[in-house]
Amino acid sequence: MVVKLRLKQLFLYATLISIAVFAAPAAYAGTYIVLAPAQIKIKTDPGSTKPSVIDFRIGYEIDEHKFELAVMSSMNDDSLNELVTDIPSVRSVFYRYNPDPRSSVKLEFILGYSQVEIESTYINVPTSSETFEGVSYGIGLEEALQSIPQLKFKVDLIQMYKGDDLDLRLLSVGFRYEF
Amino acid sequence: MNFKSAYRFLVCAFMLLLTACGDAEKEAPLVDLFAAASLDIIAIDFPAEANEAIISVDAFFDYTIEGLSSNGVDSVPVTSNVTWSLSDGAVSSIDENGRLSAGSVAEQITITATVGHLIDTFDVRISAAKFDQVVMLNSTALTINMCTAQQIIPIGNYINDDGSPDERRPVDSRIINTIKWLIRNAEDDTSSQRAFIKTENNIANLQALQTGDVIIQAHAPSDSQDGMLVTSVDFNQTLDNNLNSIKICRSTDTNLDTCTLTNKDVVENNVVSLMAVGNYQQTDGSTSSQNISAYSKWGTSNIASATIAFSADLQQLNVTGKLNDTTTDVSVACGNVEQNIADADIEIGVVLDVPVTCANGNLNCLQKSETMSVISEVLTAITVTANGLALEDSIARVFTTRPASIKLEVTADFSNSPSRDVTEGATYTNRSAEVITKKTDTVGEYTVQSTGNNVEVFVEFQNQNFTVKITLPN
Numbered sequence: 115m116v117v118k119l120r121l122k123q124l125f126l127y128a129t130l131i132s133i134a135v136f137a138a139p140a141a142y143a144g145t146y147i148v149l150a151p152a153q154i155k156i157k158t159d160p161g162s163t164k165p166s167v168i169d170f171r172i173g174y175e176i177d178e179h180k181f182e183l184a185v186m187s188s189m190n191d192d193s194l195n196e197l198v199t200d201i202p203s204v205r206s207v208f209y210r211y212n213p214d215p216r217s218s219v220k221l222e223f224i225l226g227y228s229q230v231e232i233e234s235t236y237i238n239v240p241t242s243s244e245t246f247e248g249v250s251y252g253i254g255l256e257e258a259l260q261s262i263p264q265l266k267f268k269v270d271l272i273q274m275y276k277g278d279d280l281d282l283r284l285l286s287v288g289f290r291y292e293f
Numbered sequence: 294m295n296f297k298s299a300y301r302f303l304v305c306a307f308m309l310l311l312t313a314c315g316d317a318e319k320e321a322p323l324v325d326l327f328a329a330a331s332l333d334i335i336a337i338d339f340p341a342e343a344n345e346a347i348i349s350v351d352a353f354f355d356y357t358i359e360g361l362s363s364n365g366v367d368s369v370p371v372t373s374n375v376t377w378s379l380s381d382g383a384v385s386s387i388d389e390n391g392r393l394s395a396g397s398v399a400e401q402i403t404i405t406a407t408v409g410h411l412i413d414t415f416d417v418r419i420s421a422a423k424f425d426q427v428v429m430l431n432s433t434a435l436t437i438n439m440c441t442a443q444q445i446i447p448i449g450n451y452i453n454d455d456g457s458p459d460e461r462r463p464v465d466s467r468i469i470n471t472i473k474w475l476i477r478n479a480e481d482d483t484s485s486q487r488a489f490i491k492t493e494n495n496i497a498n499l500q501a502l503q504t505g506d507v508i509i510q511a512h513a514p515s516d517s518q519d520g521m522l523v524t525s526v527d528f529n530q531t532l533d534n535n536l537n538s539i540k541i542c543r544s545t546d547t548n549l550d551t552c553t554l555t556n557k558d559v560v561e562n563n564v565v566s567l568m569a570v571g572n573y574q575q576t577d578g579s580t581s582s583q584n585i586s587a588y589s590k591w592g593t594s595n596i597a598s599a600t601i602a603f604s605a606d607l608q609q610l611n612v613t614g615k616l617n618d619t620t621t622d623v624s625v626a627c628g629n630v631e632q633n634i635a636d637a638d639i640e641i642g643v644v645l646d647v648p649v650t651c652a653n654g655n656l657n658c659l660q661k662s663e664t665m666s667v668i669s670e671v672l673t674a675i676t677v678t679a680n681g682l683a684l685e686d687s688i689a690r691v692f693t694t695r696p697a698s699i700k701l702e703v704t705a706d707f708s709n710s711p712s713r714d715v716t717e718g719a720t721y722t723n724r725s726a727e728v729i730t731k732k733t734d735t736v737g738e739y740t741v742q743s744t745g746n747n748v749e750v751f752v753e754f755q756n757q758n759f760t761v762k763i764t765l766p767n
Contacts, residue, residue: 158328162327194331195333238336246316278317
């Protein structure tokens with residue numbers, strides 16, 4: 115069965131998650147942004163490429179929970195011989211759970227939903243674009259800078275999409291700033 | 294971790310996972326591009342010279358495709374990422390390697406090869422025509438030099454039951470392995486050792502062992518004549534010379550034009566691999582060198598000093614040193630040598646216990662001989678283990694448990710050959726007879742007595758000593 119999920123459905127899930135999260139009394143709450151260069155590995159059985167994107171996120175943190183909206187756009191394409199692949203856009207919603215908020219190095223579990231657009235160009239084949247969407251999951255690590263506690267260095271490893279013959283994996287390394 | 298929040302997290306995760314669904318159809322165009330790009334090809338086709346358009350019923354054929362490289366010029370063989378299929382309704386079948394197994398009925402089929410988004414087709418007729426006899430040695434005229442080999446594609450005549458015109462095509466997989474090849478010298482019609490045709494894995498190779506003219510006949514069972522053996526017409530074939538020189542090199546040498554055998558030592562009980570390199574004159578005036586070991590004749594002057602034998606693929610000659618401080622002449626010749634060669638040796642490779650030589654003035658034979666010296670191994674040290682545990686010379690190794698027996702294993706290290714187990718060849722002197730006693734049936738193994746703690750055994754191999762010391766618990 116093929117399920118077409120549009121952005122409004124993403125917001126529906128986001129709302130459901132938000133209700134679940136915000137229903138609990140909060141000891142800490144605040145908004146934040148994330149800016150990071152990222153690499154998305156397009157992996158198939160015959161080969162793979164690793165185009166780069168700029169990863170921008172805006173999120174809301176409440177205790178051990180975070181809710182993020184991510185938008186990514188192309189930074190560099192990547193080639194396998196004459197096949198050029200690029201990722202013009204990525205749209206995701208992520209829920210992050212940190213089981214130990216007081217730890218200096220925070221390990222977070224990530225669950226969400228992503229739409230990844232891939233553009234491909236090959237000899238004798240018209241340039242084509244396709245969007246792959248599905249459940250995303252992964253882990254994140256972050257540590258606050260001692261000089262600027264609101265600024266956190268972070269690394270995310272996320273399986274953006276796992277299909278029958280195609281995997282999309284994100285490696286994002288950047289900073290998060292809490293307001 | 295808060296149980297309530299973890300529960301919420303799991304509920305949400307489950308809800309999202311419900312919507313997860315891979316979409317192979319949507320992924321296919323991108324995955325196909327990767328399949329073609331990984332091979333760096335932009336088109337595929339069935340090369341006509343390597344594929345058959347007519348196959349006999351119940352026979353098989355291995356189809357191949359090649360790809361046009363992305364530079365638009367080069368052709369490359371394609372063996373991976375290929376999907377093979379046959380037209381609907383075909384009785385025949387094709388496997389993942391492109392092997393078409395023809396069914397038992399005549400039919401017209403189309404083979405489709407797919408590599409990613411690249412597709413090509415090839416029409417094949419499965420024919421019920423029956424093999425009659427071989428009518429051509431090869432689809433094209435052959436030019437071959439002595440001490441080289443070439444694949445031949447024998448052409449057979451196939452007869453239709455319905456009286457339709459006969460077919461002439463390469464003999465199929467059922468027939469080619471059954472052909473007995475008869476080769477005679479053209480000038481006197483006697484049985485010839487100038488050439489040999491070897492068929493392996495449905496591929497027939499003509500091996501030219503000498504120069505001269507030969508007559509070749511194919512002797513094969515004819516389907517059209519109820520399996521009766523039918524001998525083909527004579528096929529005349531010239532075996533050219535064009536051999537400028539022959540030399541012996543190490544099989545590990547890669548530059549065949551410049552290689553020479555500088556190190557002629559063979560360590561006793563060790564193997565040195567050699568190859569014969571022939572330098573041939575080309576029609577354009579250039580020369581080229583190639584390994585002609587398999588089709589040359591080898592000999593040795595002293596088998597007590599060193600023995601010689603072909604490797605399994607006949608591409609190298611292995612010389613094994615037997616008696617140190619002796620020499621042997623390893624000789625190789627291409628052409629009609631002076632020695633008598635058994636017909637059976639022609640098929641498996643000629644290796645004689647005597648030197649091979651060419652008669653004086655024989656322009657159709659070239660030879661080369663190298664004197665190999667058998668040298669002794671240089672022993673540098675021996676090491677000993679006890680029940681698998683490494684020991685140090687004259688330093689006691691403390692065992693934490695008292696074993697029922699102790700088994701010593703001795704390894705000798707050589708500076709000019711690999712280390713090897715010499716347990717059988719070493720001598721042992723038990724200096725602790727009250728603690729251990731030698732077993733009679735095995736070398737280097739001792740039974741541990743019920744009392745006594747300090748084991749000492751003196752081990753000697755070729756003037757190298759090692760004192761084993763072991764401290765046993767009570």
